[in-house]
Amino acid sequence: MRAIQxxxxxxxxxxxxxxxxLLDNAQVIESRLxxxxxxxxxxxxxxxxxxxxxxxxxxxxxxxxDILDDPDIDIVIELIGGTGVAKNVIVQALEKxxxxxxxxxxLLAHAGNELFRVARDNGLAIGFEASVAGGxxxxxxxxxxxxxxxxxxxxxxxxxTANYILTRMTEEGLTxxxxxxxxxxxxxxxxxxALDIEGTDTAHKLAITSAISFGTQIQFxxxxxxxxxxxxxxxxxxxxxxxYQLKLLAIARRSGDGIExxxxxxxxxxxxxxxSVREAYNAVYVHGNAVGNIMLYGMGAGMMPTGSAVVSDLxxxxxxxxxxxxxxxxxxxxxxxxxxxxxxxxxxxxxxCYYFRFAAxxxxxxxxxxxxxxxxxxxxxxxxxxxGRQMEGAVPIVMVTHKALExxxxxxxxxxxRLDVVLAPTQLIRMENQxxxxxx
Amino acid sequence: MRAIQxxxxxxxxxxxxxxxxLLDNAQVIESRLxxxxxxxxxxxxxxxxxxxxxxxxxxxxxxxxDILDDPDIDIVIELIGGTGVAKNVIVQALEKxxxxxxxxxxLLAHAGNELFRVARDNGLAIGFEASVAGGxxxxxxxxxxxxxxxxxxxxxxxxxTANYILTRMTEEGLTxxxxxxxxxxxxxxxxxxALDIEGTDTAHKLAITSAISFGTQIQFxxxxxxxxxxxxxxxxxxxxxxxYQLKLLAIARRSGDGIExxxxxxxxxxxxxxxSVREAYNAVYVHGNAVGNIMLYGMGAGMMPTGSAVVSDLxxxxxxxxxxxxxxxxxxxxxxxxxxxxxxxxxxxxxxCYYFRFAAxxxxxxxxxxxxxxxxxxxxxxxxxxxGRQMEGAVPIVMVTHKALExxxxxxxxxxxRLDVVLAPTQLIRMENQxxxxxx
Numbered sequence: 001m002r003a004i005q006x007x008x009x010x011x012x013x014x015x016x017x018x019x020x021x022l023l024d025n026a027q028v029i030e031s032r033l034x035x036x037x038x039x040x041x042x043x044x045x046x047x048x049x050x051x052x053x054x055x056x057x058x059x060x061x062x063x064x065x066d067i068l069d070d071p072d073i074d075i076v077i078e079l080i081g082g083t084g085v086a087k088n089v090i091v092q093a094l095e096k097x098x099x100x101x102x103x104x105x106x107l108l109a110h111a112g113n114e115l116f117r118v119a120r121d122n123g124l125a126i127g128f129e130a131s132v133a134g135g136x137x138x139x140x141x142x143x144x145x146x147x148x149x150x151x152x153x154x155x156x157x158x159x160x161t162a163n164y165i166l167t168r169m170t171e172e173g174l175t176x177x178x179x180x181x182x183x184x185x186x187x188x189x190x191x192x193x194a195l196d197i198e199g200t201d202t203a204h205k206l207a208i209t210s211a212i213s214f215g216t217q218i219q220f221x222x223x224x225x226x227x228x229x230x231x232x233x234x235x236x237x238x239x240x241x242x243x244y245q246l247k248l249l250a251i252a253r254r255s256g257d258g259i260e261x262x263x264x265x266x267x268x269x270x271x272x273x274x275x276s277v278r279e280a281y282n283a284v285y286v287h288g289n290a291v292g293n294i295m296l297y298g299m300g301a302g303m304m305p306t307g308s309a310v311v312s313d314l315x316x317x318x319x320x321x322x323x324x325x326x327x328x329x330x331x332x333x334x335x336x337x338x339x340x341x342x343x344x345x346x347x348x349x350x351x352x353c354y355y356f357r358f359a360a361x362x363x364x365x366x367x368x369x370x371x372x373x374x375x376x377x378x379x380x381x382x383x384x385x386x387x388g389r390q391m392e393g394a395v396p397i398v399m400v401t402h403k404a405l406e407x408x409x410x411x412x413x414x415x416x417x418r419l420d421v422v423l424a425p426t427q428l429i430r431m432e433n434q435x436x437x438x439x440x
Numbered sequence: 441m442r443a444i445q446x447x448x449x450x451x452x453x454x455x456x457x458x459x460x461x462l463l464d465n466a467q468v469i470e471s472r473l474x475x476x477x478x479x480x481x482x483x484x485x486x487x488x489x490x491x492x493x494x495x496x497x498x499x500x501x502x503x504x505x506d507i508l509d510d511p512d513i514d515i516v517i518e519l520i521g522g523t524g525v526a527k528n529v530i531v532q533a534l535e536k537x538x539x540x541x542x543x544x545x546x547l548l549a550h551a552g553n554e555l556f557r558v559a560r561d562n563g564l565a566i567g568f569e570a571s572v573a574g575g576x577x578x579x580x581x582x583x584x585x586x587x588x589x590x591x592x593x594x595x596x597x598x599x600x601t602a603n604y605i606l607t608r609m610t611e612e613g614l615t616x617x618x619x620x621x622x623x624x625x626x627x628x629x630x631x632x633x634a635l636d637i638e639g640t641d642t643a644h645k646l647a648i649t650s651a652i653s654f655g656t657q658i659q660f661x662x663x664x665x666x667x668x669x670x671x672x673x674x675x676x677x678x679x680x681x682x683x684y685q686l687k688l689l690a691i692a693r694r695s696g697d698g699i700e701x702x703x704x705x706x707x708x709x710x711x712x713x714x715x716s717v718r719e720a721y722n723a724v725y726v727h728g729n730a731v732g733n734i735m736l737y738g739m740g741a742g743m744m745p746t747g748s749a750v751v752s753d754l755x756x757x758x759x760x761x762x763x764x765x766x767x768x769x770x771x772x773x774x775x776x777x778x779x780x781x782x783x784x785x786x787x788x789x790x791x792x793c794y795y796f797r798f799a800a801x802x803x804x805x806x807x808x809x810x811x812x813x814x815x816x817x818x819x820x821x822x823x824x825x826x827x828g829r830q831m832e833g834a835v836p837i838v839m840v841t842h843k844a845l846e847x848x849x850x851x852x853x854x855x856x857x858r859l860d861v862v863l864a865p866t867q868l869i870r871m872e873n874q875x876x877x878x879x880x
Contacts, residue, residue, distance in 0.1 A: 137585020145577020
């Protein structure tokens with residue numbers, strides 16, 4: 001009978017959550033594990049800042065070495081964030097034979113392959129449940145609960161701030177900038193919200209998700225990413241008229257002999273269960289070849305939900321320590337020597353359905369001209385809305401297409417946007433529906 | 441390098457699913473595990489019946505002993521169903537030092553405590569992911585992914601047939617019996633559908649879920665159960681007018697110093713994400729004290745989804761075999777000697793909101809009489825609908841209440857149903873909403 005000893009580096013919001021969960025739930029954790037999980041040391045450069053959770057003075061240190069060099073500490077929790085110091089801390093912890101738990105998706109997206117190798121070389125493992133979809137036990141579901149499956153598609157709503165903004169735009173008709181201001185006032189969005197709204201945070205999570213889903217290395221640089229800032233409330237409205245709702249979707253998909261990895265605003269059918277994911281909630285919708293469609297839903301961020309994921313990782317690793325089975329589950333779900341090299345499709349090679357909003361001059365023959373160019377590029381129109389509604393002098397013509405090749409779509413829009421009856425660049429939003437595949 | 445050898449007993453629909461998953465996904469399974477999972481023997485009394493999945497003749501046997509006595513077999517999959525033979529087979533397999541995987545909720549609800557003890561006594565474990573919510577990796581989420589939490593509430597839609605019937609009643613206004621007939625034609629409901637529609641199957645799953653959620657023994661005999669057969673399309677309609685949707689809900693809840701375990705038709709707010717669970721899908725909505733609200737959604741039955749859960753269990757157990765860590769996760773999430781004895785509340789002690797439909801004579805003063813009796817029993821009315829709509833001579837008066845004690849509700853309804861202006865027994869449907877707790 002012993003205790004699992006933990007050192008926490010980075011005493012911010014998530015760190016407070018971890019400490020709170022360990023305090024509140026010490027008894028159930030010990031009931032599940034048989035031994036207590038004990039927080040031995042907390043390191044942060046700033047020990048004075050006021051925080052929602054207090055820590056006894058003698059646990060605190062401003063030197064990471066006090067954790068890294070402590071032979072009693074079994075597991076190091078890295079909550080520094082970023083890709084610099086955090087990486088060094090993780091490498092050092094592993095080399096000093098300590099397990100690591102992290103919530104750092106940016107770091108794993110950039111350096112996960114290397115870090116997992118260092119862990120393996122040292123006979124250890126890194127827990128990273130908190131790095132994707134926060135409190136939702138999604139990494140566990142993918143690597144273990146769905147282990148019998150070939151994953152075919154993952155659709156993720158992986159950024160709570162972005163989803164909150166889209167919820168406000170959808171339900172209250174707000175503009176993007178007003179909705180963003182609201183999110184900042186609510187404390188969801190950072191003062192510099194670029195990571196959230198430009199899709200980069202979602203792309204970090206998608207890179208990790210895709211690797212685990214398909215058994216490949218993490219390839220963040222190959223994720224295609226578009227953010228929300230170019231979305232106009234008009235698009236939300238017209239989307240609704242076509243029966244769709246707008247979400248910032250992360251999509252990982254096996255497609256032919258390649259993989260698609262893309263993050264962009266996406267119109268999805270409004271009666272789909274993913275459309276019911278409102279406010280700051282996250283969700284992942286997975287299609288596996290045996291299980292069919294699965295969705296996991298919950299809070300993707302926040303002090304306590306993220307704390308829940310980190311501490312569940314601690315419990316899992318504690319079980320490996322007690323059982324003598326380090327790295328029981330391969331980091332990327334496939335064993336390292338079985339990881340596959342599957343080409344990532346460039347965005348121009350994908351085939352999907354599209355929503356276009358053209359800013360056209362209100363003059364006879366415009367629709368026919370636009371439609372002609374689409375047709376010549378093999379793009380077939382599924383529905384059109386043309387209304388008198390004003391849009392800075394132009395009339396919006398809104399269309400949704402059948403499946404088309406992105407390469408052709410880009411050629412067609414270039415040509416269309418050069419027409420003198422088209423007054424502004426055409427808005428393009430990709431769609432998911434029964435025609436594009438297996439969203440249902 | 442070796443193989444994990446498996447014997448399957450009970451070659452029905454789920455058995456076919458397991459065989460199909462092992463065939464289709466042999467490569468990914470081996471990529472995750474490092475060794476193959478090999479189906480060594482399939483036993484069934486009837487080897488002649490036509491089935492959707494073929495098995496090589498030399499794997500087949502009609503004698504369970506050919507599996508139980510085969511020293512090469514590591515894991516026995518029990519898919520016989522029922523609580524008789526199946527139990528003997530599992531006990532024998534464990535005593536012959538074989539791990540067990542089962543989808544048998546009825547058996548676990550009745551004899552799980554005993555079977556888990558036999559497994560433990562033999563240094564083994566029983567995988568039962570498929571027994572609750574089919575393909576959804578819910579047992580894994582509860583026991584591992586949410587292990588850092590004190591679970592406070594679980595709401596489950598755990599029977600696909602019942603949910604399919606309610607979807608038809610809600611979306612097409614069908615009567616219960618027409619919707620049931622449709623489900624039977626679609627192959628969802630058995631010729632004798634009692635287990636599904638009377639809530640017993642859901643109650644089996646709830647008993648298992650509750651034990652894992654709260655760290656207690658399985659106590660199936662204490663689950664309060666009501667089925668769907670008494671639901672009238674009128675109730676679906678009126679529920680909608682109040683902003684609610686009808687679901688057959690399994691509820692496990694910590695409440696004061698006790699636990700509620702109940703299965704009954706329940707009105708839930710129609711904008712809640714659980715209300716978006718349509719057709720034969722299942723979902724579980726969990727509130728944990730750290731993670732907040734989590735929902736898992738997917739197919740709760742069917743050949744391939746259930747096969748997915750069974751084979752994921754095989755992989756998990758294979759990892760325990762390879763790592764030498766049998767019973768790494770306690771069956772009921774808490775270690776056996778930490779299981780708690782928490783009283784189960786009788787239904788009369790619960791407090792919730794109610795929907796009543798009174799069959800009243802259309803005469804002045806009836807509403808006041810009914811309301812008076814409710815008031816005298818401490819039941820406060822939140823909203824009323826009284827319309828001219830005909831109901832076999834009577835006028836329906838429909839009410840929803842604030843939170844009230846079930847004991848008081850029963851006393852009040854007894855008194856009301858004795859009034860000569862009330863022509864038929866009052867319909868009672870329990871509700872969940874923000875007032876009853878933490879559904880959001």
